[in-house]
Amino acid sequence: MSFTITEAKRLVIKVGSSSLTTVDGGISVQALNRLVDACQKLRSRGTEIVLVSSGAIAAGLAPLRLDRRPQDLAAQQAAAAVGQGQLLAHYSRAFGHHGAEVGQVLLTVEDLIRRATYVNALRALEKLLALGVVPLINENDAVATAEIRFGDNDRLAALTANLIHADGLILLSDVDALYDGPPSAGGSPIAQVARTEDLNGVTLGPRGRAGIGTGGMVTKVEAAQIVTAHGIPARLTSAANAERLFAGEEVGTLFLPRGKRRGARSAWLAHLAHTKGRITIDHGAVSAVAERRRSLLAAGITEVTGSFEAGDVVEISSPDGEVRARGVSSFSAAEVQIMRGKKTAELAQELGEDYQRPVIHTDDMVRVEVAA
Numbered sequence: 001m002s003f004t005i006t007e008a009k010r011l012v013i014k015v016g017s018s019s020l021t022t023v024d025g026g027i028s029v030q031a032l033n034r035l036v037d038a039c040q041k042l043r044s045r046g047t048e049i050v051l052v053s054s055g056a057i058a059a060g061l062a063p064l065r066l067d068r069r070p071q072d073l074a075a076q077q078a079a080a081a082v083g084q085g086q087l088l089a090h091y092s093r094a095f096g097h098h099g100a101e102v103g104q105v106l107l108t109v110e111d112l113i114r115r116a117t118y119v120n121a122l123r124a125l126e127k128l129l130a131l132g133v134v135p136l137i138n139e140n141d142a143v144a145t146a147e148i149r150f151g152d153n154d155r156l157a158a159l160t161a162n163l164i165h166a167d168g169l170i171l172l173s174d175v176d177a178l179y180d181g182p183p184s185a186g187g188s189p190i191a192q193v194a195r196t197e198d199l200n201g202v203t204l205g206p207r208g209r210a211g212i213g214t215g216g217m218v219t220k221v222e223a224a225q226i227v228t229a230h231g232i233p234a235r236l237t238s239a240a241n242a243e244r245l246f247a248g249e250e251v252g253t254l255f256l257p258r259g260k261r262r263g264a265r266s267a268w269l270a271h272l273a274h275t276k277g278r279i280t281i282d283h284g285a286v287s288a289v290a291e292r293r294r295s296l297l298a299a300g301i302t303e304v305t306g307s308f309e310a311g312d313v314v315e316i317s318s319p320d321g322e323v324r325a326r327g328v329s330s331f332s333a334a335e336v337q338i339m340r341g342k343k344t345a346e347l348a349q350e351l352g353e354d355y356q357r358p359v360i361h362t363d364d365m366v367r368v369e370v371a372a
């Protein structure tokens with residue numbers, strides 16, 4: 001399978017700080033304009049794009065007379081608050097040259113963890129796209145604390161691609177491809193990653209220019225894996241290559257989809273929802289649930305920990321403690337405690353017909369990949 005950008009109807013394009021900044025760390029208007037021109041070519045062919053752009057902190061440095069990225073969180077928040085406004089102004093002006101509007105959407109991890117706000121974010125993005133607006137996403141750095149940060153925009157972009165059912169995720173950085181080792185140490189470029197095993201032996205180093213990017217290659221590969229597990233291909237290359245890429249050239253590294261396309265709800269279950277407890281199951285249940293994709297029945301449950309209510313998300317683990325799935329429990333922890341180990345007929349007899357249902361229905365579960 002390949003990924004033909006020119007045929008994609010909807011793309012999430014993530015650009016890193018390192019591609020938008022000058023050598024002294026401020027925002028490069030020239031680089032930003034080039035990127036917007038390239039994006040606009042895609043849009044003029046009818047492709048919807050959602051732009052996840054880093055660079056708020058970098059853009060806030062000059063106005064605050066800072067010559068480098070500050071170390072303390074409050075100063076980063078302040079730089080981002082000032083810089084995000086500047087970043088939006090640059091993008092609005094650049095897209096405005098092409099007659100296009102930009103709509104800013106700042107997200108915190110909480111927005112995507114709580115189902116109500118996650119559905120809300122989806123609705124806003126869908127509406128913006130329907131109105132022909134370019135959604136410009138960044139983390140809401142001004143209020144993000146160390147604990148609630150997405151950590152990096154690579155992950156945010158991947159989650160957004162899953163959320164809006166994008167046809168592809170484009171990761172634009174300052175490096176033209178994934179290399180089998182840090183490019184500075186003389187690695188070679190990798191054209192395609194078809195399976196997780198293709199990454200065996202690949203050294204993923206930290207960020208490039210000191211103090212500019214945040215995640216290095218690790219978070220980009222993780223982002224690619226988040227989308228490919230949901231049937232969405234990803235391509236990684238440099239922002240300088242954007243024009244060639246959007247014209248259909250196969251530049252950079254292609255990450256092929258591994259799973260079939262899944263709904264936004266399973267992406268939420270797999271990557272975002274907070275788990276409230278853990279259900280440990282026996283070997284027979286592991287094979288039924290994780291391998292044969294059956295619903296989880298009370299009979300296979302050996303242990304329940306945590307305190308959860310019906311409707312909460314729990315982890316399902318094997319007897320040796322390995323998490324094999326996550327799912328929405330139909331019963332509370334107290335109920336599962338009473339039900340565990342009992343057969344369906346027994347449950348109906350002892351507790352009533354309501355308790356014959358699976359503890360977690362297969363449609364309410366996502367399986368966790370385990371290393372071979």
Ligand SMILES: Nc1ncnc2c1ncn2[C@@H]1O[C@H](COP(=O)(O)OP(=O)(O)O)[C@@H](O)[C@H]1O
Pocket residue numbers: 015016017018019172173174175177178179180181182183184187202203204205206207208209212213214215216217
């Ligand atoms: N195996 C690798 N292949 C490619 N780049 C790598 C690798 N390991 C580390 N890097 C570094 O990761 C950097 C990109 O990450 P980062 O600076 O966080 O970028 P961004 O600002 O685009 O998010 C590159 O400049 C490169 O030096």
Ligand SMILES: N[C@@H](CCC(=O)OP(=O)(O)O)C(=O)O
Pocket residue numbers: 015016017018053054055056057058080138139141151152153154212213214215216
């Ligand atoms: N949200 C921050 C950047 C976070 C981030 O992930 O940066 P990068 O690794 O350059 O994509 C900002 O706008 O400065």
